[in-house]
Amino acid sequence: MNFVGSHILSVDQFDRSAMEQVFSVADEMTPYALRRRITRVLEGAILSNMFLEPSTRTRISFGCAFNMLGGEVRETTELKASALAKGESLHDTARVLSGYSDVIAMRHPDAGSVAEFAQASRVPVLNAGDGPNEHPSQALLDLYTIRKELKSRDRGVDGLRIAMVGDLKYGRAVHSLCKLLSLHDRIHYKLVAPPGLGLPGDMVERLREKDHQVSEYEQLEMGIDHVDIVYVTRTQEERFPSQEEADRYRGLFRLNQAIYTQHCEPNTVIMHPLPRDSRAQAQELDDDLIENPNLAIFRQTDNGVLVRMALFALVLDVADEVHNHAQPVTWYTAKRFT
């Protein structure tokens, strides 16, 4: 895969060597993300962050990643605050924004919209989530986290056993991660979802065609035994035709420490793309897991910056130049607490 100048729209663009490339550049970014070194390699470059759906970590980590490479960020955070609300086409918005920026990160409520937008863009577009379809940078950071977690247990990804729990129908993070994992050998996917929220049939088919094992469950307890990773997701309420229908699914699968201790193998890693729903009746990941050392949710968010820095560096063709534009830490970063 040639990253330079490319849009990153789907994990289907990746093969194993492209993933390795992203992860090895991400490793290189660690001292910059930890603020132990500064680089100005993207000085003068501008990222347009166009997030037309709610977001905290994806938007801010794309922005911080760009800042940490020395670039500047312009934000649009609401559909109704953009000219799309006046009827402007994705084509025209893309043509305009790409005249102002060097790269665009875009989140949009409709499947396929970011690809449509990218067709008219003159600069690379990174898909930050298009409706229920895909979320490639999330899947990359999840896989990067899985690799690190397994490495500390002397394991690689081939032969992984993973439980995917929750809304597998609308969860774009799950869709992208399932596809990315399928590039490895002998994955056992244990899919735990209530009736009506299972992984789309064509995706299940595709995983089986690649000789992976797929098992489906409707009970949490049955799906989370004998796995290396439990990947829990939020019910994507905003995608349901009505709130009433969404409410039917709220809080169906709640993982807490007692269930974990009783049903999971020791050291099973717990992941979630976040946000987890903390409202009463939801809480798909109970607060009592916070002391569990296998809860990797904040290691995932930390890794997100590294992976997004790597994507920018590769797409904008500065991956080999990052260290050449390194500077000593400033007075402030030297005194920083963490």
Ligand code: NCD
């Ligand atoms: C996910 C998303 O937006 O798809 N969040 C994220 O980007 N980390 C998952 C979710 O919203 O449930």
